[in-house]
Amino acid sequence: MSATGPFEAVIGLECHVQLQTRSKLFSAASTRFGGAPNSQTDPYTLGLPGTLPVLNEQAVEFALRLGLSTGCRIRRVCRFARKHYFYPDLPKGYQISQLDEPLCEGGHIEFFVGTERRRVRLLRIHLEEDAGKSVHAPTGTSLVDLNRAGVPLVEIVSAPELSSGQEASEYLRAIRRLVRALRISDGNMEEGSLRCDANVSVRRRGETALGTRTELKNINSFRFVQRAIDHEVARQIDLLSRGGQVVQETRGWDAERGTSYPQRGKEEAHDYRYLPEPDLPPLHIDESWLARVRATLPETPMARYDRYVELGLPHADAQLLSSEPELGEYFDRTLSAAGGARAARLAAAWIGSELLGALHRDGRDLPSSPVGPEALAELLRLILDGTLSGKLAKEVFARCYSSGERPAALVAREGLSQISDALAIEAVCRRVIEAHPQQAAKYRAGASKLLGFFIGQVMRETGGRANPERVRQVLESLLGEKS
Amino acid sequence: MDLAFLSAVEISRQVRARQVSAVEVTRHFLDRAARLDARLGCFLLLDPEGALAQAAEVDAACARGEDLPLCGVPIGIKDILCTRGLTTTAGSRILAGFVPPYDATCVERLRRAGGVVLGKLNLDEFAMGSSGENSAFGPTRNPWDPSRVPGGSSSGSAAAVSAGLCALSLGTDTGGSIRQPAALCGVSGLKPTYGRVSRHGLIAFASSLDQAGPIARSAEDLAVCLGVIAGPDPLDSTCLPEPVPDYLSACAASPAGLRIGVPRQYFSEGLEPAVERCVRQALAVLCAAGAVAVDVSLPLTPHTVSTYYLIATAEASSNLARYDGVRYGLRAAGSASLTEMYERTRAAGFGAEVRRRILLGTYALRSGYYDAYYRRASQVRRLIRDELLSALARCDLILSPTTPGVAFRLGERTEDPLAMYLSDIYTTSASLAGLPAVSIPCGLAPPADDPDGPLLPVGLQLIGPPLGESVLLRAAAAFQRLTDWHVRRPPAAMEIP
Numbered sequence: 001m002s003a004t005g006p007f008e009a010v011i012g013l014e015c016h017v018q019l020q021t022r023s024k025l026f027s028a029a030s031t032r033f034g035g036a037p038n039s040q041t042d043p044y045t046l047g048l049p050g051t052l053p054v055l056n057e058q059a060v061e062f063a064l065r066l067g068l069s070t071g072c073r074i075r076r077v078c079r080f081a082r083k084h085y086f087y088p089d090l091p092k093g094y095q096i097s098q099l100d101e102p103l104c105e106g107g108h109i110e111f112f113v114g115t116e117r118r119r120v121r122l123l124r125i126h127l128e129e130d131a132g133k134s135v136h137a138p139t140g141t142s143l144v145d146l147n148r149a150g151v152p153l154v155e156i157v158s159a160p161e162l163s164s165g166q167e168a169s170e171y172l173r174a175i176r177r178l179v180r181a182l183r184i185s186d187g188n189m190e191e192g193s194l195r196c197d198a199n200v201s202v203r204r205r206g207e208t209a210l211g212t213r214t215e216l217k218n219i220n221s222f223r224f225v226q227r228a229i230d231h232e233v234a235r236q237i238d239l240l241s242r243g244g245q246v247v248q249e250t251r252g253w254d255a256e257r258g259t260s261y262p263q264r265g266k267e268e269a270h271d272y273r274y275l276p277e278p279d280l281p282p283l284h285i286d287e288s289w290l291a292r293v294r295a296t297l298p299e300t301p302m303a304r305y306d307r308y309v310e311l312g313l314p315h316a317d318a319q320l321l322s323s324e325p326e327l328g329e330y331f332d333r334t335l336s337a338a339g340g341a342r343a344a345r346l347a348a349a350w351i352g353s354e355l356l357g358a359l360h361r362d363g364r365d366l367p368s369s370p371v372g373p374e375a376l377a378e379l380l381r382l383i384l385d386g387t388l389s390g391k392l393a394k395e396v397f398a399r400c401y402s403s404g405e406r407p408a409a410l411v412a413r414e415g416l417s418q419i420s421d422a423l424a425i426e427a428v429c430r431r432v433i434e435a436h437p438q439q440a441a442k443y444r445a446g447a448s449k450l451l452g453f454f455i456g457q458v459m460r461e462t463g464g465r466a467n468p469e470r471v472r473q474v475l476e477s478l479l480g481e482k483s
Numbered sequence: 484m485d486l487a488f489l490s491a492v493e494i495s496r497q498v499r500a501r502q503v504s505a506v507e508v509t510r511h512f513l514d515r516a517a518r519l520d521a522r523l524g525c526f527l528l529l530d531p532e533g534a535l536a537q538a539a540e541v542d543a544a545c546a547r548g549e550d551l552p553l554c555g556v557p558i559g560i561k562d563i564l565c566t567r568g569l570t571t572t573a574g575s576r577i578l579a580g581f582v583p584p585y586d587a588t589c590v591e592r593l594r595r596a597g598g599v600v601l602g603k604l605n606l607d608e609f610a611m612g613s614s615g616e617n618s619a620f621g622p623t624r625n626p627w628d629p630s631r632v633p634g635g636s637s638s639g640s641a642a643a644v645s646a647g648l649c650a651l652s653l654g655t656d657t658g659g660s661i662r663q664p665a666a667l668c669g670v671s672g673l674k675p676t677y678g679r680v681s682r683h684g685l686i687a688f689a690s691s692l693d694q695a696g697p698i699a700r701s702a703e704d705l706a707v708c709l710g711v712i713a714g715p716d717p718l719d720s721t722c723l724p725e726p727v728p729d730y731l732s733a734c735a736a737s738p739a740g741l742r743i744g745v746p747r748q749y750f751s752e753g754l755e756p757a758v759e760r761c762v763r764q765a766l767a768v769l770c771a772a773g774a775v776a777v778d779v780s781l782p783l784t785p786h787t788v789s790t791y792y793l794i795a796t797a798e799a800s801s802n803l804a805r806y807d808g809v810r811y812g813l814r815a816a817g818s819a820s821l822t823e824m825y826e827r828t829r830a831a832g833f834g835a836e837v838r839r840r841i842l843l844g845t846y847a848l849r850s851g852y853y854d855a856y857y858r859r860a861s862q863v864r865r866l867i868r869d870e871l872l873s874a875l876a877r878c879d880l881i882l883s884p885t886t887p888g889v890a891f892r893l894g895e896r897t898e899d900p901l902a903m904y905l906s907d908i909y910t911t912s913a914s915l916a917g918l919p920a921v922s923i924p925c926g927l928a929p930p931a932d933d934p935d936g937p938l939l940p941v942g943l944q945l946i947g948p949p950l951g952e953s954v955l956l957r958a959a960a961a962f963q964r965l966t967d968w969h970v971r972r973p974p975a976a977m978e979i980p
Contacts, residue, residue, distance in 0.1 A: 043585060047805045049578065049686040050565040050587060052719050082801055084848075086825055093804025142821075144809065273848035275801050275857070278690035279682075280720050 007202045007240065009233040010210055011168050012160035015175055016153045017185045018130065018193035019062045025129045025152035026053030026096060033191060037145035045150045047091030052279050059152035060103070060283065062184035063127050064293045066154060067104030069182060069300045070122060076285050078103045080127075080277035085270050088144045089132035097155075099274050102126035103283075109158070110302045111174035113167055115315055120171055121159040128153050148192075154184075160199065160210065165229035169222055172196055177301040181325045189221050196220065198229055201246070202236045211236070212246040216260060219253045228253040232260055304328050308348070311341050317348040326366045327351070330373050337377030338384075346380055354394065358401050370404045371397065379407040387417045391464060419466045422474070425458070428466065429474045432457045443479055451475060486511045487647035488972060491556045491704040494650055495597070498555035499545055505538035505555025509599050512557040516601065516648045524623045525643035527562050529602035530569055537599045544597065551597030552707055559649040561640045562603035563610050564590055564695060565684040569600075573686045574608040574618040574636075577806045577813045577832025587684020588719065589653060589695045589712040596711040601649055604639030608834045609803065610660055610688045612636050613903050614896065617836045622893060625668060626973035628937045631890040634664030640698045641668040645973055651699045651708055655685055657692045658791050659885075659910025662922035665698050666885035666942020669924045671959065671969060672698040673705045676950050677917030678723035680709075681716030689798040690721075692791075692914050701969055702923065702959035706730035709952060725950060733953035734960035739773025741958055744878030748784040749909055755888040761926030761941040762884045768965050769882075769958065779874040779881065783867050784912065788904055790867065791911035793847055793860035799837075800844030806832060839900065868916035875918075875948045880958060883909050885922040885942030889930055913946045920946040921955045924968040937974075 024031055027044035044051040067074050081099040104125035111118055132149035136142045156175060162168045176187035176194055187194045201213035214236070219228040236246050250269075251260040299307075301322045308318035308331075321331045334347045355376065359369055371379075379397055382388040388396060388411065396407050396416065403410075411417055419425060432454055433440050443450040451472065458471045486494070486508055497503045513531050520526050534557075541555045560566060563573045565583035572578045586594065594600065607617035615623040615638025623638035625631040626646035633642040637654030641664035644652050654661040656674035665672025673696045680695045687693060697708035707730070714727045743766065750759060770776055808814035808828030815827035833841065847856035874881060887906060896903045913920040925943035929936045943962070947955040963969045 043583075046810055048583065048811070049571075049573070049581070049805070050583065050585075050682075050684040052683050052721075054718060054720055084801060084804055086804065086807060088807070088809045088821070091805065091810065093807060094801060271850045273801070273845065273850070274853070275797060275848055276861075278721075278798060279687075 004202070004233065004237060006204055007237045008205050009163050009229075010160045010201050010203065011162040011164075011229060012199040013158045013162065013168055013171060014197045014199070015156045015158075015172065016130075016195040017156065017175070017179050017187065019059050019152040019154060020183075020185050020193075021056055021058045021062065021152055023056055024150035025056050025059050025127065026150060027051075029150065031151050033147075035147055037143070038147060040147040041149070045091065045146055047093075053096060053277075055280060055283065056152060059127060060285075061293055062152070062182075063103050063125060063154050064285070064290065065182045065184055065297060066156075066179065067107065067125050068290070068294055069178065069297055070104075070107035070109060070125070072104035072107030072122065072125060074104055074285055074290060075101060077101070077282045078285070079282050080280045082275045082277050083272045084275070085272060087131070087134070088142065089134045089146070089149065091132065091146060091149055094275075095129055095131065096277055096280070097128035098126035103285075109171060109174050109178070111170045112319060113170050118167065118170070120161045123157045123159055125154055125156050128155060160201075165226035165233070168198060168229050169226040172222060172225055174301070177323055181301050181304075182298055183325070192220065196225060198225070198232075200229060200232045200236065202233055202240065212248050214246065214248065215250045217250055217252050217263065221255070224253060224255050227258065228260060231258070235260070298325065299328075301328075308344075311344040313344060313348050317345075317352055320352055321348060330366055333373035334377045334380070337374045338380040339377075343377070343380050343384060346383065347376070350376060350380065350397075354397050358398075371401050375400060375406050382407060382411060382417075386467060387411065389464070389468060392416055416465065419462055422470065425466055425470050425474050426478070428458050428461050429454070429471065429478055432461065433475075433478055440479060451479075454479070487515055488700070488970075489650065490701050491553065491650040491699060492701075492707055494556050495552065495554040495707075498541065498597075499550070501545060505541040505545070505597075505599060506535060508555050509534050509538040509557055509601070512601055512649055516643075519646060520648060522624065522629055523626060523642055523646055523648075524605055524621050525639040525646065525648055526559065526602045527572060527574070527605050527618075527620055527639070528570055530600065533569065534599050534601050537594065541597050541599060552711055553593060553651070554597040556598050556651055557601050557649045558593055558598045559601055559604045559640060559643045559652040560590055561606050561637050561652065561654050563606055563655055563686045563688075564653055565686065566590055566600065566603065569603060571603065571686070572620070573610070574606045574620065575832065575834070575837065576619045577829070578811075579813050581812050583684070585684060587695070588681035588716045590684065592712050593653070593708070598651070598711075604637075604643055604652060606638055606640070607636035607660075608837050609686070609799070610636040610655055610657055610693075611799070611836050611840055613659070613663055613906055614891075614893075615639070615642075615664065616893060616897055617834055619834055624893070625890045625939075627669060627939050628890065631892050631939070632667065634667035634886070634890065636660040637664050637672070637698065641665050641670055641672065644668070644670045644698050644700060647972070651697060651704055653695055653712075654698050655688075655693055655695045656914065657688050657694075657795060658914045659907050661696050661698060662885050662910050662920060662942065662944060663907070665922045666924075666944075667890040667940060669940030669968070669971060669973070670698055670700055671702055671705055671921065671923045672696065673709060673921045673952070673955070674913065674919060675709060675713060675952055676723065676919045678721050679713045679919070679950065679952065681719040681722050683716055683718035687798075687802040689795040690802060691798060692795060702921075702956050702963050703731060703734050705921065706734050706956045706960070713952075723950070728953055730953055730956050733957045736957045736961075737773065738769055738958055738961035741769070741774040741880070741954070742777050742878040743769060743774050743958070744777050744779035744874055744881040746779050746781040746784070746874065746881060746883060748781050749883040753887050753905075753908070754884060755928070755931040757928035757931065758884050758886070758888060758941050761928055762882070762943055765925040765943045765962065765966075766882055769962060772961060772965060774958070777878045779877060781870055781874060781912070783863070783870050784908070786863055787867060787912045787915060788908055790860045790863045791907065791915055792843070792904055793856055794864060794915070796840045796844035797847045797857050797860075798844065800841045800848065803833070803837070803841055808832075836900070864915045867912055871912060871916045871918060871946070872948070875946075879947075879954050880951065881946040883944045883946070885909060885944040889928055889939035889941060891930070909944055918946055918949060919952045919955055920944055921959050923959045923962060924971070925962070925966070926968060927971070940968075940971075
């Protein structure tokens with residue numbers, strides 16, 4: 001870590017994840033993204049007087065999924081609180097959030113930085129409602145769109161345990177993978193369903209006290225997270241190295257210029273005047289609810305990764321296949337149709353290279369793949385039982401991919417099966433040796449490189465259908481017979 | 484026959500029996516309001532068209548034989564309860580022109596029960612006040628003496644029922660806003676258990692305290708109205724799930740055997756002697772009918788008003804944050820910046836008392852002060868509740884005066900907000916504890932500073948255990964069978980034909 005010299009960075013992330021419930025956190029208004037401005041609203045969303053919040057149970061359940069799968073302690077009784085500030089896109093003048101008694105506390109997120117496994121503790125996960133959006137026209141007028149106001153969010157607060165922009169970015173990717181696997185959010189940073197603020201400070205190595213921190217806001221793409229944090233760490237180190245001091249402030253990230261700028265100092269910090277939310281009774285999470293959520297909890301990406309490594313997959317394959325739930329499910333279905341664990345490495349390799357390569361080339365996604373898991377499994381079985389060579393299999397795959405035909409049917413129809421029959425292979429080998437006496441003599445005199453020549457001839461004779469390994473064995477033994 | 488002072492139960496019976504039509508009843512009350520209200524300032528808005536249309540529907544329903552509990556009963560609604568399509572102001576300029584797209588749940592239930600909404604009733608702005616003088620649209624006057632206040636904040640709701648401008652009204656009570664004006668206007672008012680009546684559509688002042696409830700001229704009318712508006716509502720998560728009992732049948736029960744707690748701290752310094760005499764006579768009436776007086780002690784009484792004002796103002800500062808000029812209501816024109824728009828809108832839109840309470844509440848919630856103020860007040864609130872509950876373990880209900888004195892003159896206390904706050908001494912404890920309480924008329928007394936002055940109504944407060952509305956109504960109805968204070972009308976001067 002020479003980049004930071006005698007300093008080390010201490011980074012904590014606050015991530016906001018929009019939960020993909022159909023209605024808002026406290027009202028029946030739709031959460032659909034992309035509607036006409038202010039079309040996804042109702043009297044509560046507009047903050048009309050006399051309206052009251054009614055908690056969306058689905059949102060609580062989604063937050064519980066996240067809390068349970070990150071090993072959080074779930075509060076059996078938790079409360080909501082009002083967080084006050086004035087802004088036109090905050091219709092009630094306060095946001096309903098959680099303060100002293102969040103739904104989830106503790107827990108951790110696991111992820112890889114390279115091949116090193118890291119675990120970062122979570123301080124808390126709580127539920128809150130999103131604000132609307134303000135659009136500032138160049139004419140000076142501002143417009144407010146409250147479609148997003150009231151959409152359920154979970155805020156995931158990490159302990160200050162990250163040490164670089166890269167780690168922060170990997171952590172964030174892990175959160176994205178997790179919320180997608182749990183089917184509670186699409187984790188889409190571009191559309192704002194995953195957002196991130198970073199608390200950044202630096203200190204001299206060996207010190208235990210935290211340095212003065214700044215809060216970086218609006219770093220809303222994976223690429224920017226790393227760049228913005230690294231930039232801020234470098235800025236702080238530069239300040240300190242020159243004898244300066246870091247000022248506690250909120251800074252915004254200007255992605256276009258690749259730099260951050262001060263937004264608001266400590267003195268201008270909001271006093272949120274938290275108040276226990278009197279319109280909502282305490283939320284009770286009973287054991288049966290928790291048990292129900294636990295029983296239907298989807299597998300986390302990390303659990304999937306571990307399962308795949310146990311099946312014998314290399315790190316990279318296991319990581320790839322656990323990165324998206326569709327990919328893992330495709331793999332699992334392929335595997336069970338192909339006859340289980342013995343096909344694991346082969347299946348992983350085929351999905352990772354041929355299948356994803358073809359889909360990527362055509363700009364298609366996995367669910368619309370012309371080769372489904374059952375078809376791929378059929379192909380793998382043909383490879384495993386020696387019917388198809390690797391080369392033939394690729395050809396079969398390519399043809400099935402474009403026609404949608406099943407591999408077994410294609411192989412049967414066109415007689416593409418590999419020749420594994422020892423006698424048949426031996427007959428061809430003998431013919432080839434007899435046809436090339438000079439080369440055979442040279443081989444026998446010690447030019448063992450010529451074995452490749454003979455294999456090539458046999459493969460040509462058989463139209464590529466001979467099992468190359470068998471051919472090699474047979475040739476070696478035949479060429480070794482006569483001295 | 485004079486319809487104006489018939490009970491709601493009687494009007495409903497006559498309309499159901501088709502002795503009189505709902506349209507006739509509605510016309511009668513609309514006429515009275517048009518003639519008499521200019522002097523009283525009860526109504527902020529009369530809705531003749533809507534009311535007559537509704538009355539016609541009620542008559543049609545009666546013709547079909549439908550059995551509606553409030554058949555054709557003319558009702559006034561405190562203008563802090565939202566009414567679909569009818570301007571709702573909360574007595575504030577900041578809501579100028581606000582027309583809610585929904586009825587408050589309690590209003591909707593009244594309509595479904597055959598009630599006819601005549602219009603919207605005046606109030607202290609955002610229900611903040613004890614005199615009716617804080618309305619942005621002018622004060623309401625007491626029908627017993629128009630130079631005096633009707634009490635507040637449900638000033639119009641109490642005065643209109645007292646003057647016979649409606650048979651029944653809805654008020655809201657945060658620290659006494661139903662009971663205190665009911666007492667000063669000589670009518671009956673019930674603040675239900677917190678959560679008994681949905682707050683959906685009630686424009687919030689202090690959410691943990693606000694409750695809507697009926698004001699009427701008898702305990703029976705309160706019972707019928709409460710039976711209609713009470714009960715769970717999916718739109719209010721703080722609503723209690725318990726089923727609604729038959730309150731009207733509770734009214735028929737004898738008071739014999741009732742244990743009536745008399746808190747000695749409520750009969751001490753500050754209570755006008757003439758008021759105390761009326762309240763003690765009322766106790767004697769109930770005891771003569773078989774009830775038993777029990778001495779109880781509520782030592783935390785001196786802390787109730789300060790605790791109440793901390794909690795109520797903190798919640799108010801939060802609830803009133805939404806009036807920012809962005810989406811509805813008033814917006815000050817010509818501001819150069821967002822902050823200026825907020826400041827000018829809120830300065831122009833809120834009256835002095837509302838601004839005072841927003842400032843107090845904002846102060847109490849500041850970072851670093853929360854523990855000393857709001858948290859502390861919440862802890863004292865819990866102790867006050869515990870104290871009342873343990874007193875109620877020894878008796879069936881607690882009896883006290885509703886207010887320390889009778890109606891005071893307009894303007895008399897406007898310069899001394901603290902004195903105004905302190906007059907809430909007997910009503911705030913039930914509010915903090917979330918307990919049901921009723922105020923019924925129990926006598927007439929002259930003002931303390933004018934022994935030869937007009938005789939003015941005195942209110943008797945009864946506080947019950949959680950969901951103990953039935954026991955309150957039982958005692959109140961029994962008292963009203965034994966006395967006639969509730970049928971006394973304001974002086975004839977008010978009843979110009």
